[in-house]
Amino acid sequence: MTDLTRLTIAEAREKLRGKEISASELTDAYLGAIDASNQAFNAYVAVTHDKAREMAKASDAKLGRGEGGALEGIPLGIKDLFGTEGVHTQACSHVLDGFKPHYESTVTANLWADGAVMLGKLNMDEFAMGSSNETSYYGPVVNPWRRSRVDTAVIPTTHQGDGGFVSPGGASKTRTLDNAQLVPGGSSGGSATAVSAWLCAGATATDTGGSIRQPAAFTGTVGIKPTYGRVSRWGVVAFASSLDQAGPIARDVRDSAIMLKSMASADPKDTTSADLPVPDYEAAIGRPVRGMKIGIPKEYRVDGMPEEIEALWQKGIAWLKDAGAEIVDISLPHTKYALPAYYIVAPAEASSNLARYDGVRYGLRVPGKDITDMYEQTRAAGFGREVKRRVMIGTYVLSAGYYDAYYLRAQKVRTLIKRDFENAFAAGIDVILTPATPSAAFGIADQDMNADPVKMYLNDIFTVTVNMAGLPGIAVPAGLDARGLPLGLQLIGRPFDEETLFQTAYVIEQAAGRFEPEKWW
Numbered sequence: 393m394t395d396l397t398r399l400t401i402a403e404a405r406e407k408l409r410g411k412e413i414s415a416s417e418l419t420d421a422y423l424g425a426i427d428a429s430n431q432a433f434n435a436y437v438a439v440t441h442d443k444a445r446e447m448a449k450a451s452d453a454k455l456g457r458g459e460g461g462a463l464e465g466i467p468l469g470i471k472d473l474f475g476t477e478g479v480h481t482q483a484c485s486h487v488l489d490g491f492k493p494h495y496e497s498t499v500t501a502n503l504w505a506d507g508a509v510m511l512g513k514l515n516m517d518e519f520a521m522g523s524s525n526e527t528s529y530y531g532p533v534v535n536p537w538r539r540s541r542v543d544t545a546v547i548p549t550t551h552q553g554d555g556g557f558v559s560p561g562g563a564s565k566t567r568t569l570d571n572a573q574l575v576p577g578g579s580s581g582g583s584a585t586a587v588s589a590w591l592c593a594g595a596t597a598t599d600t601g602g603s604i605r606q607p608a609a610f611t612g613t614v615g616i617k618p619t620y621g622r623v624s625r626w627g628v629v630a631f632a633s634s635l636d637q638a639g640p641i642a643r644d645v646r647d648s649a650i651m652l653k654s655m656a657s658a659d660p661k662d663t664t665s666a667d668l669p670v671p672d673y674e675a676a677i678g679r680p681v682r683g684m685k686i687g688i689p690k691e692y693r694v695d696g697m698p699e700e701i702e703a704l705w706q707k708g709i710a711w712l713k714d715a716g717a718e719i720v721d722i723s724l725p726h727t728k729y730a731l732p733a734y735y736i737v738a739p740a741e742a743s744s745n746l747a748r749y750d751g752v753r754y755g756l757r758v759p760g761k762d763i764t765d766m767y768e769q770t771r772a773a774g775f776g777r778e779v780k781r782r783v784m785i786g787t788y789v790l791s792a793g794y795y796d797a798y799y800l801r802a803q804k805v806r807t808l809i810k811r812d813f814e815n816a817f818a819a820g821i822d823v824i825l826t827p828a829t830p831s832a833a834f835g836i837a838d839q840d841m842n843a844d845p846v847k848m849y850l851n852d853i854f855t856v857t858v859n860m861a862g863l864p865g866i867a868v869p870a871g872l873d874a875r876g877l878p879l880g881l882q883l884i885g886r887p888f889d890e891e892t893l894f895q896t897a898y899v900i901e902q903a904a905g906r907f908e909p910e911k912w913w
Contacts (some may be wrong), residue, residue: 396421397590401466401647404593408455408465410421415465417454417595419448419509422467426511426591433913435586437472437530438480439512447509454507459692463654464507469592471583474496474638475627481508483629484528485518487774488755497627498659499596499638502817506654511592513584518776519746520600520631523835523851524841525581525607527778532836533581535611536589536909538569540876569912574833574877577607577851583641584611588909594642594651598628600635601734604854605867608641609828609880612869612907614648615641615899617855619888620862623652623665624659632741633664635734635859644869644906647675652890668888669713676891677898682716691727692854701827701879704871708825708881711903712896722821726813727857729805734856735849738787738804742779743786743857749774763911781845810861818885823896827855828867828880854882864890868897870904878907 396418397406407413418513423441430436444467451465470476472484475497478543482488496504504510510666523524525533576585580597584607587595597604598619623638631638640651653673659665688709693702713719751757751770758773761767775783816824830853834841841848858865864887867880881900885893 395590397425400465400643401593401595401650404649408513409460411455411484415448415451415509416445419444419511420590429589429591433534433536433585433589433591434531435515435533435591436469436512437482437484437515437582437587440479440510444480444509444511446630447504449629451507451509452673452799454455456505457849461506461654462650463503465509466593467509467511468503469511469514469583469586469595469742470500471580471596471598472516473531473598473629474596475629476500476510476513477691480513480816482529483628484516484530485656485774485776485779486529486756487749487770489785491755493627495627498624498661499628499655502657503596503654508654514595517579518779519629519742520579520598520603520636521742521782522578523602523606523848524575524836525578526575526836527578527776528841529776532858533576534836535574535576535833536585536913537611537833537877538909538912539572539574541568541570547598547781554589566889569910573836575610577610578827579603580607580615580641584608584613584615586683587611587641587643589913590856594640594647596638596655597641598638599859599861600631600738602852604639605828605855605865605880605882605913606851607868608867609878610833612639612878612890613643614832614868614888614901615639615643616648616652616866617864618652618654618656618890619666619864621664621729622864622888622890623656624662624665626661628658632738632743633745635738636668639861644903645728645894646677648866649677649894652815665889671891673894676895677703680716681712681896681899684717684822685720685820686712686717686896687720687722687816687824689722689724689727689824689826691724693720694748694824694853697827700873704879704881705825705827708870708900710840711900712825714903715899720821722816722819722824724809724857726805726808726812730809730857730860731849731853733802733805733809734784734852734860736798737806737860739782739786740799741786743783743790746775746779764875806860806903809857812859813884824884826884828854828882828883830854832873832875832877832879833859858884863887864893866893868895869902869907872907
C-alpha cells in the first residue's frame with residue numbers, strides 16, 4: 393500500500409469513503425511521522441495525540457454508517473494563531489505562555505464540523521510578524537527542501553500517481569543535496585513545512601502581507617489567500633485586522649479548494665465577514681480557461697529581479713496562452729507604494745491589537761514595583777525583537793503629529809492601489825499573473841536578511857498589494873530554480889472570485905507538474 397501520509401486529501405477522502413483505509417490508520421500514520429520527524433523540522437509546537445485519535449475514532453464511526461462531512465477523517469495541522477479550545481494557542485509568543493482558550497475559532501469549528509482531525513498546533517513567526525519563521529519563540533522552522541550542490545545538474549521531476557518520480561525524458565535522476573538549512577518562509581512556515589514534509593494532509597494558515605503565498609512558494613505547496621471577508625477572523629489572534637485573512641496550505645490545487653470550502657463561511661461573530669454563499673470550489677477545477685484575459689502587470693518587473701524569476705513568469709504566460717487564454721499587458725501604477733504603505737498600516741494596527749497583552753489577565757506576567765512597571769516588564773520580556781520593532785513603528789505613526797503624515801497618507805495610497813485593480817478588472821481582465829516571490833528559499837540565520845529588516849520585508853514585494861486591496865491570491869508551484877528549489881507563480885483574482893483562481897491555477901499545475909522534496913530526514 394502507498395504510504396498513507398503521501399495521499400492527497402482527495403485521494404484519502406476516496407479511500408476513507410470506500411473503506412480501503414480507516415481514519416484511525418491514517419491519523420496514526422501522521423502521528424508516527426510527526427513523532428519521527430518533527431525534531432528535524434520544528435514544525436509542530438504542540439501535538440495532540442489523544443485528541444487526534446478520539447476525533448479519528450468518531451470519524452470511523454460516522455464513515456461506518458455511511459455518513460460524514462467533506463473532510464471526514466482527514467488529519468490537519470492548525471497554525472498556532474487559531475484559537476483551539478483547551479489546546480495550546482500562543483501565536484508562538486512568550487507573552488502568551490500557557491494560554492489555552494475556552495473557545496474555538498470559527499475556522500477550526502467549521503473544519504471539525506466537516507469531520508477533520510486535529511494533529512496539533514503549528515509553528516509560525518511570532519504574532520505572524522515575519523517572512524522566514526525565524527521570529528517564533530519556539531525557534532525557526534526548517535524547510536524540507538535542500539539546495540542541490542552547484543556542480544549538480546537539476547532536471548525538474550514530475551510526481552507520478554504511484555509515488556515515483558520521472559524526469560520529462562523518463563529517466564530517473566538523483567541529486568546531491570547541500571546540508572544548509574533553509575527557511576520555509578513566513579509567517580505560516582510551520583504550516584508549509586508540515587504539508588510539504590508529509591506531516592499533515594493540509595494545514596490552516598493566515599496571510600496579512602503574503603504569509604500563505606510566500607511559504608507555499610518556498611516549499612512547493614499550494615496556498616490561497618481568500619478575499620477579505622470570505623473566511624471568518626473570529627477566534628484568530630489578530631495582527632493587522634484590516635489585512636488578516638485565513639486560508640489553507642495544501643499539496644495541490646484540488647486539496648486547497650476542498651479545504652477552503654470547509655473553512656469559509658458567513659459569520660455573525662465577525663463584522664467583516666461577507667454574507668455570501670460559499671461556492672463548491674472543487675467544481676471549478678478542470679474548467680477550460682479558453683477566452684479568459686490574463687493580465688500581466690509591467691510594474692512587477694522590479695529592478696534586480698533574478699532572471700530565473702522572469703523566465704518562470706514567461707513560462708506561466710506561455711502555459712496559459714497554450715490553454716487558450718488571452719495575454720494582456722496591464723498597468724498597476726501605484727504598486728511601487730504598496731510595500732512602504734503596508735509597513736505603516738500593518739504595524740499601526742499591530743500596535744493597537746497587541747496593547748491587550750499586559751500580563752494582567754492571561755499569559756506571561758513579570759512582577760514589577762507597581763502596575764505600570766509590571767506592564768512594561770511583561771511586554772519587554774514577552775515580545776520578541778521583531779514584534780517590538782513593529783509595535784514601536786506602529787505607535788510612532790499613530791502618535792500626535794505623525795498620524796496625518798504617515799498613517800492617513802498610507803490609507804490614501806491603499807485606496808489608490810485598490811483602484812488600480814478595479815480599473816484592470818473593469819477593463820475585462822479575469823486574472824492577473826505575477827511571480828509569487830523574488831527568489832527561492834534562503835538560509836536560516838542568513839546574515840544579509842537578518843542584518844537588514846528591509847531586505848527581509850522585500851520578500852513580500854509581490855504579495856502585499858493583494859492584502860492592501862482585499863483581493864484573493866493563490867500561489868502555485870511552477871518550477872525549480874538552478875539549485876533545485878521550488879518557485880511559485882501567483883494568480884490574483886476579482887473579489888470573491890476564488891473559483892476562477894482555482895480554475896486557472898489548475899492549468900499551471902497540470903503544465904508544471906507537482907514538486908516534492910527529496911527525503912533527507
